[in-house]
Amino acid sequence: xxxxxxxxxxxxxxxxxxxxxxxxxxxxxxxxxxxxxxxxxxxxxxxxxxxxxxxxxxxxxxxxxxxxxxxxxxxxxxxxxxxxxxxxxxxxxxxxxxxxxxxxxxxxxxxxxxxxxxxxxxxxxxxxxxxxxxxxxxxxxxxxxxxxxxxxxxxxxxxxxxxxxxxxxxxxxxxxxxxxxxxxxxxxxxxxxxxxxxxxxxxxxxxxxxxxxxxxxxxxxxxxxxxxxxxxxxxxxxxxxxxxxxxxxxxxxxxxxxxxxxxxxxxxxxxxxx
Numbered sequence: 001x002x003x004x005x006x007x008x009x010x011x012x013x014x015x016x017x018x019x020x021x022x023x024x025x026x027x028x029x030x031x032x033x034x035x036x037x038x039x040x041x042x043x044x045x046x047x048x049x050x051x052x053x054x055x056x057x058x059x060x061x062x063x064x065x066x067x068x069x070x071x072x073x074x075x076x077x078x079x080x081x082x083x084x085x086x087x088x089x090x091x092x093x094x095x096x097x098x099x100x101x102x103x104x105x106x107x108x109x110x111x112x113x114x115x116x117x118x119x120x121x122x123x124x125x126x127x128x129x130x131x132x133x134x135x136x137x138x139x140x141x142x143x144x145x146x147x148x149x150x151x152x153x154x155x156x157x158x159x160x161x162x163x164x165x166x167x168x169x170x171x172x173x174x175x176x177x178x179x180x181x182x183x184x185x186x187x188x189x190x191x192x193x194x195x196x197x198x199x200x201x202x203x204x205x206x207x208x209x210x211x212x213x214x215x216x217x218x219x220x221x222x223x224x225x226x227x228x229x230x231x232x233x234x235x236x237x238x239x240x241x242x243x244x245x246x247x248x249x250x251x252x253x254x255x256x257x258x259x260x261x262x263x264x265x266x267x268x269x270x271x272x273x274x
Contacts, residue, residue, distance in 0.1 A: 003028040004214060011182040011215050016115035019123075019181045020092065023108050026188055027091035029207055039093050043109070046075065047116020054117045060136035061151060063119045067134075068149025071113060075099065077106060079146035087204075090192050103130035104188055106145035122178035125187060126157060128164030133178055142176065186215050193225070202232045220250050224259060231262070236270055 003025045010022035020043055021036060028034040053066045071077045080089050080100040088094035092108060095101035101109070107123050110132050114121040120135045124142065131144050131152060142152040144160070152160075158171040179187075189208045196205035209226040212219055227242030243263045247256060 004211060007185065007211060008214055011185050013181055016111045016121070019184060020108055020112040022181060022185045023092040023105070023188060026185065026192070026211070027093050029211075030087070030091055030204075031093065034093060039096060042096050043112045044116060046071075046109075046113045050113050050117035054119055056118065058136075060119075060134055060139045061141045063117075063136055064114075064121075064134035064141050064143050065149070065151065067110065067114045067117055067119060068143060068145075071110060072145070072148045077101070077109060077145075078148070079103065079106065085195050085198065087192065087195050087199075090188055090195065101146075102191065103144075103146040104184065104191065107132045108184065110143075110145045110149065123184050124176060125179045125183060126175050127161050127168060129160045130187070131157070131160075133176070182215055186212055186219070189215070190222075193222075197225075197229075202229050205229055206233065220246060220253070223249075224255070227259075228262075231266060236266060239266060 007022055007025045010018045010025065013019075017040070021040060024034065024036045024039050028036065050067055050070045053070050054063045058066065076099045077095075078100060080086060080102065083089075084102060088098065089100060089102040090105060092105055095105045095109060104123070107130050111121045111123060114132075114134060122133050122135070124131045124133045129144075129146070131142055134141050134143060142157060143149050144152055154171060154176075157176065161168050161171065161175070189212045193205050193208035193212070196202075196208060206226065206229040209222050209229060212222040213226065216222070223242055224246045227239045227246060230236075230239035230242060240263065243259055243266075246253075247259055247263070250256060253259075
Protein backbone atom coordinates (compact mmCIF):
# COMPACT_ATOMS: atom_id res chain seq x y z
CA UNK A 1 0.00 0.00 0.00
CA UNK A 2 1.31 3.44 -0.93
CA UNK A 3 1.80 5.46 2.29
CA UNK A 4 0.89 8.77 0.68
CA UNK A 5 -2.31 7.55 -0.96
CA UNK A 6 -3.42 5.98 2.29
CA UNK A 7 -2.53 9.15 4.21
CA UNK A 8 -4.68 11.28 1.90
CA UNK A 9 -7.62 8.89 2.30
CA UNK A 10 -7.36 8.79 6.09
CA UNK A 11 -7.14 12.58 6.36
CA UNK A 12 -10.81 12.72 5.27
CA UNK A 13 -11.97 10.60 8.21
CA UNK A 14 -12.98 11.56 11.73
CA UNK A 15 -12.51 8.48 13.94
CA UNK A 16 -9.73 7.77 16.40
CA UNK A 17 -8.55 4.58 14.69
CA UNK A 18 -8.10 6.37 11.36
CA UNK A 19 -6.14 9.13 13.07
CA UNK A 20 -3.73 6.62 14.56
CA UNK A 21 -3.40 4.80 11.25
CA UNK A 22 -2.68 8.09 9.48
CA UNK A 23 0.06 8.84 11.99
CA UNK A 24 1.56 5.41 11.31
CA UNK A 25 1.56 6.02 7.55
CA UNK A 26 3.52 9.20 8.21
CA UNK A 27 6.07 7.02 10.01
CA UNK A 28 6.04 4.48 7.18
CA UNK A 29 8.11 6.79 4.96
CA UNK A 30 10.86 6.79 7.59
CA UNK A 31 10.41 3.04 8.10
CA UNK A 32 9.73 1.43 4.71
CA UNK A 33 7.71 -1.73 5.13
CA UNK A 34 6.35 -0.66 8.52
CA UNK A 35 3.74 -3.17 9.67
CA UNK A 36 0.89 -0.74 10.27
CA UNK A 37 -1.66 -3.41 11.36
CA UNK A 38 0.82 -4.69 13.97
CA UNK A 39 1.11 -1.24 15.58
CA UNK A 40 -2.63 -0.72 15.43
CA UNK A 41 -2.84 -4.02 17.28
CA UNK A 42 -0.56 -2.59 19.96
CA UNK A 43 -3.03 0.26 20.41
CA UNK A 44 -5.91 -2.23 20.52
CA UNK A 45 -4.16 -4.10 23.33
CA UNK A 46 -3.59 -0.90 25.29
CA UNK A 47 -7.22 0.04 24.75
CA UNK A 48 -8.47 -3.29 26.05
CA UNK A 49 -6.42 -2.89 29.21
CA UNK A 50 -7.53 0.72 29.65
CA UNK A 51 -11.16 -0.35 29.30
CA UNK A 52 -10.79 -2.36 32.52
CA UNK A 53 -10.24 0.95 34.34
CA UNK A 54 -13.11 2.92 32.79
CA UNK A 55 -16.75 2.20 33.56
CA UNK A 56 -19.82 3.58 31.72
CA UNK A 57 -21.05 5.45 34.79
CA UNK A 58 -17.84 7.45 35.32
CA UNK A 59 -18.03 11.22 34.91
CA UNK A 60 -15.83 12.61 32.16
CA UNK A 61 -13.11 13.96 34.46
CA UNK A 62 -12.94 10.66 36.38
CA UNK A 63 -12.76 8.61 33.19
CA UNK A 64 -10.17 10.94 31.68
CA UNK A 65 -8.02 10.69 34.81
CA UNK A 66 -8.33 6.89 34.75
CA UNK A 67 -7.00 6.71 31.18
CA UNK A 68 -4.20 9.11 32.13
CA UNK A 69 -3.17 7.00 35.11
CA UNK A 70 -3.09 3.92 32.91
CA UNK A 71 -1.00 5.49 30.15
CA UNK A 72 1.33 7.77 32.09
CA UNK A 73 1.76 5.91 35.38
CA UNK A 74 1.20 2.23 34.63
CA UNK A 75 2.50 2.19 31.05
CA UNK A 76 5.11 4.91 31.51
CA UNK A 77 4.38 7.15 28.56
CA UNK A 78 5.95 10.57 29.02
CA UNK A 79 7.01 13.71 27.23
CA UNK A 80 10.54 13.66 25.91
CA UNK A 81 11.88 16.77 27.64
CA UNK A 82 15.50 15.62 27.25
CA UNK A 83 15.48 15.42 23.44
CA UNK A 84 12.30 17.16 22.33
CA UNK A 85 13.42 17.53 18.69
CA UNK A 86 14.38 13.90 18.12
CA UNK A 87 12.48 12.92 14.93
CA UNK A 88 11.44 9.67 16.60
CA UNK A 89 9.12 11.68 18.84
CA UNK A 90 6.98 12.27 15.74
CA UNK A 91 6.70 8.62 14.66
CA UNK A 92 3.86 6.80 16.37
CA UNK A 93 5.56 3.39 16.23
CA UNK A 94 8.60 4.83 18.03
CA UNK A 95 6.38 6.56 20.58
CA UNK A 96 4.60 3.27 21.32
CA UNK A 97 7.91 1.40 21.51
CA UNK A 98 9.95 3.94 23.51
CA UNK A 99 7.06 5.42 25.57
CA UNK A 100 8.45 8.87 24.66
CA UNK A 101 6.84 11.56 22.55
CA UNK A 102 5.91 15.17 22.02
CA UNK A 103 2.51 16.68 22.82
CA UNK A 104 0.84 15.80 19.52
CA UNK A 105 1.95 12.17 19.29
CA UNK A 106 1.17 11.51 22.94
CA UNK A 107 -2.24 13.06 22.29
CA UNK A 108 -2.78 10.69 19.35
CA UNK A 109 -1.97 7.77 21.66
CA UNK A 110 -4.39 9.09 24.28
CA UNK A 111 -7.21 9.63 21.77
CA UNK A 112 -6.73 6.16 20.30
CA UNK A 113 -6.57 4.36 23.64
CA UNK A 114 -9.43 6.35 25.17
CA UNK A 115 -11.69 5.50 22.22
CA UNK A 116 -10.99 1.82 22.66
CA UNK A 117 -11.81 2.22 26.37
CA UNK A 118 -15.17 3.83 25.66
CA UNK A 119 -14.19 7.45 26.25
CA UNK A 120 -14.58 9.86 23.34
CA UNK A 121 -11.60 12.17 22.93
CA UNK A 122 -10.26 14.58 20.32
CA UNK A 123 -7.15 16.64 19.75
CA UNK A 124 -7.04 20.35 20.55
CA UNK A 125 -4.38 22.45 18.83
CA UNK A 126 -3.40 25.23 21.18
CA UNK A 127 -0.78 27.61 19.75
CA UNK A 128 2.58 25.98 20.42
CA UNK A 129 1.12 23.07 22.38
CA UNK A 130 -1.25 20.19 21.77
CA UNK A 131 -3.75 18.77 24.27
CA UNK A 132 -6.79 16.50 24.37
CA UNK A 133 -10.48 17.11 24.98
CA UNK A 134 -12.31 14.14 26.53
CA UNK A 135 -16.11 14.06 26.21
CA UNK A 136 -18.87 12.09 27.90
CA UNK A 137 -22.58 12.66 28.54
CA UNK A 138 -22.53 16.16 27.13
CA UNK A 139 -19.61 17.31 29.27
CA UNK A 140 -15.97 17.70 28.36
CA UNK A 141 -12.60 18.08 30.06
CA UNK A 142 -9.20 19.12 28.72
CA UNK A 143 -6.00 17.32 29.63
CA UNK A 144 -2.31 17.52 28.79
CA UNK A 145 -0.69 14.22 27.70
CA UNK A 146 2.79 15.75 27.53
CA UNK A 147 2.62 16.54 31.24
CA UNK A 148 1.31 13.23 32.52
CA UNK A 149 -2.29 13.72 31.41
CA UNK A 150 -3.02 16.39 34.02
CA UNK A 151 -6.47 17.91 33.82
CA UNK A 152 -6.61 21.50 32.57
CA UNK A 153 -8.93 24.41 33.19
CA UNK A 154 -9.07 27.57 31.08
CA UNK A 155 -6.42 29.33 33.15
CA UNK A 156 -4.03 26.39 32.79
CA UNK A 157 -4.54 26.40 29.02
CA UNK A 158 -3.78 30.11 28.91
CA UNK A 159 -0.62 29.53 30.97
CA UNK A 160 0.52 26.83 28.52
CA UNK A 161 0.11 29.19 25.59
CA UNK A 162 1.92 32.04 27.34
CA UNK A 163 4.77 29.68 28.25
CA UNK A 164 5.52 28.91 24.60
CA UNK A 165 4.33 32.22 23.15
CA UNK A 166 4.98 35.06 25.60
CA UNK A 167 2.68 38.00 25.00
CA UNK A 168 0.10 35.88 23.17
CA UNK A 169 -2.68 37.71 25.01
CA UNK A 170 -5.96 36.32 26.37
CA UNK A 171 -6.98 32.80 25.47
CA UNK A 172 -9.05 32.72 22.30
CA UNK A 173 -12.02 30.34 22.87
CA UNK A 174 -11.57 29.05 19.32
CA UNK A 175 -8.25 27.52 20.35
CA UNK A 176 -10.11 25.08 22.60
CA UNK A 177 -12.18 23.55 19.78
CA UNK A 178 -11.36 20.01 18.61
CA UNK A 179 -9.37 19.83 15.39
CA UNK A 180 -9.82 17.47 12.47
CA UNK A 181 -7.80 14.41 11.49
CA UNK A 182 -6.38 16.37 8.55
CA UNK A 183 -5.28 19.24 10.81
CA UNK A 184 -3.55 16.85 13.20
CA UNK A 185 -1.70 15.00 10.43
CA UNK A 186 -0.61 18.29 8.85
CA UNK A 187 0.62 19.58 12.21
CA UNK A 188 2.63 16.39 12.68
CA UNK A 189 4.20 16.88 9.26
CA UNK A 190 4.94 20.53 10.01
CA UNK A 191 6.75 19.42 13.15
CA UNK A 192 8.78 16.90 11.16
CA UNK A 193 9.60 19.48 8.50
CA UNK A 194 10.88 21.92 11.15
CA UNK A 195 12.98 19.19 12.82
CA UNK A 196 14.56 18.09 9.55
CA UNK A 197 15.27 21.67 8.46
CA UNK A 198 17.01 22.30 11.78
CA UNK A 199 19.12 19.19 11.08
CA UNK A 200 19.80 20.36 7.50
CA UNK A 201 18.25 17.11 6.29
CA UNK A 202 16.78 18.67 3.17
CA UNK A 203 15.65 15.41 1.58
CA UNK A 204 13.46 14.39 4.52
CA UNK A 205 12.22 17.94 4.98
CA UNK A 206 11.18 17.91 1.32
CA UNK A 207 9.27 14.65 1.83
CA UNK A 208 7.37 16.28 4.69
CA UNK A 209 6.56 19.35 2.59
CA UNK A 210 5.33 17.14 -0.26
CA UNK A 211 2.89 15.42 2.07
CA UNK A 212 1.66 18.67 3.60
CA UNK A 213 0.78 19.90 0.12
CA UNK A 214 -0.93 16.62 -0.70
CA UNK A 215 -3.17 17.12 2.32
CA UNK A 216 -3.56 20.90 1.99
CA UNK A 217 -2.78 22.07 -1.57
CA UNK A 218 -3.52 25.66 -0.55
CA UNK A 219 -0.77 25.67 2.14
CA UNK A 220 1.24 28.58 0.73
CA UNK A 221 4.02 28.53 3.34
CA UNK A 222 4.65 24.86 2.58
CA UNK A 223 4.75 25.68 -1.14
CA UNK A 224 7.30 28.44 -0.53
CA UNK A 225 9.39 26.23 1.74
CA UNK A 226 9.29 23.35 -0.73
CA UNK A 227 10.74 25.68 -3.34
CA UNK A 228 13.60 26.50 -0.97
CA UNK A 229 14.20 22.81 -0.29
CA UNK A 230 14.25 22.00 -4.01
CA UNK A 231 16.76 24.80 -4.51
CA UNK A 232 19.00 23.48 -1.73
CA UNK A 233 18.89 20.03 -3.28
CA UNK A 234 19.75 21.36 -6.74
CA UNK A 235 16.28 20.78 -8.20
CA UNK A 236 16.25 24.11 -10.05
CA UNK A 237 13.20 23.45 -12.21
CA UNK A 238 11.07 22.33 -9.29
CA UNK A 239 12.20 25.32 -7.21
CA UNK A 240 11.25 27.70 -10.03
CA UNK A 241 7.79 26.13 -10.34
CA UNK A 242 7.09 26.32 -6.62
CA UNK A 243 8.27 29.89 -6.20
CA UNK A 244 6.42 31.05 -9.33
CA UNK A 245 3.24 29.39 -8.06
CA UNK A 246 3.72 30.97 -4.63
CA UNK A 247 4.09 34.47 -6.07
CA UNK A 248 1.14 33.98 -8.39
CA UNK A 249 -1.07 32.98 -5.46
CA UNK A 250 0.36 35.38 -2.86
CA UNK A 251 1.79 38.39 -4.74
CA UNK A 252 1.35 40.69 -1.75
CA UNK A 253 2.74 38.32 0.91
CA UNK A 254 5.17 39.98 3.37
CA UNK A 255 8.00 37.83 2.02
CA UNK A 256 7.05 38.14 -1.66
CA UNK A 257 9.97 40.47 -2.34
CA UNK A 258 12.47 38.04 -0.84
CA UNK A 259 11.03 35.18 -2.87
CA UNK A 260 11.23 37.28 -6.05
CA UNK A 261 14.90 37.95 -5.28
CA UNK A 262 15.57 34.23 -4.87
CA UNK A 263 13.69 33.47 -8.05
CA UNK A 264 15.65 36.11 -9.97
CA UNK A 265 18.98 34.81 -8.65
CA UNK A 266 18.07 31.25 -9.57
CA UNK A 267 17.08 32.24 -13.10
CA UNK A 268 20.34 34.16 -13.52
CA UNK A 269 22.32 31.17 -12.28
CA UNK A 270 20.57 28.90 -14.76
CA UNK A 271 21.10 31.37 -17.61
CA UNK A 272 24.83 31.58 -16.84
CA UNK A 273 25.16 27.84 -17.38
CA UNK A 274 23.94 28.08 -20.96
